[in-house]
Amino acid sequence: MAKRSLAEGLRRLFGSNRELDDDFFDDLSDGLIEGDLGAKTAMELVDSLRKRCAREGVSDRDSIVALLRQAISPWVGEYSFAPETGKVSIALMLGVNGVGKTTTAAKMALWYKDRIPVVLAAADTFRAAAIEQLQTHGERLSARVVSHKHGADPSSVVFDAAEAVRAGGGGLVIADTAGRLHNKDNLIRELQKIDRIAASRADEGCYRKFLVLDATTGQNGLRQAEAFHEAVGIDAIVLTKYDSTARGGIAVSAGKELGLPVAFVGTGEGYGDFAPFDKALYLDEFLGRSES
Ligand SMILES: Nc1nc2c(ncn2[C@@H]2O[C@H](COP(=O)(O)OP(=O)(O)O)[C@@H](O)[C@H]2O)c(=O)[nH]1
Ligand SMILES: [Mg+2]
CATH class of the missing domain: 1.20.120.140 (SRP54, nucleotide-binding domain)
Structure with missing residues (x-):
C-alpha cells in the first residue's frame, strides 16, 4: 500500500x-x-x-x-532521559500487546548500555514466550536479563533487577511488562503494584514510565494513552513502527490531550532502528518542508 x-x-x-x-x-x-x-x-x-x-x-x-x-x-514535546551514574534508575515499558514493548526494551538496552550498566527485567511473566524473547535479546546484545518463572509476580522481577543494579554500583533497569488489555482490571492492578515497587526501589528522581505506542494504530493510540496515563501516570511516549506509516499524528494528539512528550522513535525491527525523538524533523516530515 x-x-x-x-x-x-x-x-x-x-x-x-x-x-x-x-x-x-x-x-x-x-x-x-x-x-x-x-x-x-x-x-x-x-x-x-x-x-x-x-x-x-x-x-x-x-x-x-x-x-x-x-x-x-x-x-509536540521532546523528552530525554539521562540516567545518572552510580544511581539506580528504572525505565518501565508499558503498552498493549503487539505495540513493540519487548523490542523497544531491547533497543533501549543497546542505546543506553555504552553509557551506563543496563539490566533487562522480564516483567511480562504472563507469556512464557515473552520471557524467552527478552532472554534472546539479552544474549544478542550481551545485556543481563533478570527473569523469574512464567506466571511469577512481575513486581518481584522488577525488585530483583533493581537489587542487581544496586549491587553492581548503579545503572538502569529496563523493565518489559505484559499488555493484555482484555483483562483490564487485573492488568491495571498488576501495573499499579509494579509501579509502587519500581518507585520504591529506584533512587529519587530516577524512575520513568514510557508508554509504547504503535504509530500505525492512529487515534486508538490516544485511548491507550488515556488508559495507561490514568492507571499509573506516564512520563513519555515511545513511538514504534514509524517506518510503516506516514501518519504519526498520535504524537500531536497525545501531546495536546494529555501533555505527553515523545522520547524515542522506532523505525524498524532491527536494534539500531531507534533514535531519540527529534521534534523539528518530525514536524518537517509530518507537514512537509517549506519549498521556498
Ligand atoms: N516495522 C517495525 N516493527 C516493529 C517496530 N517495533 C517493533 N516491531 C515489531 O512488532 C512486533 C511486536 O513487537 P513486540 O516487541 O513483541 O511487541 P510487544 O507485544 O509490545 O512486546 C514484532 O514483530 C516487532 O519486530 C518498529 O519500530 N518497526
Ligand atoms: Mg512483549
Missing part, C-alpha cells in the same frame, strides 16, 4: 493553485484527520487557520504550512 502522508496531501492540495474556499479547507481538514490528528483537533485547527488566512491575507502554501506548524508545535 502506498504511503499517503499529510505532507504529500498538503503538497497536492496546494499544487493546483486552488482558491482558499470552503472546499479547500474541507480538504485540508480531511488531510489532517488522515494524518491521525483526530477529527476534533483537525476541525479546530482548520477553523482558526481559515480565520487567520482571511485576516492576514495569507494564501500561499509555505505560509499556510508555517501557520499550521506554529499551531501544532506547542503540542
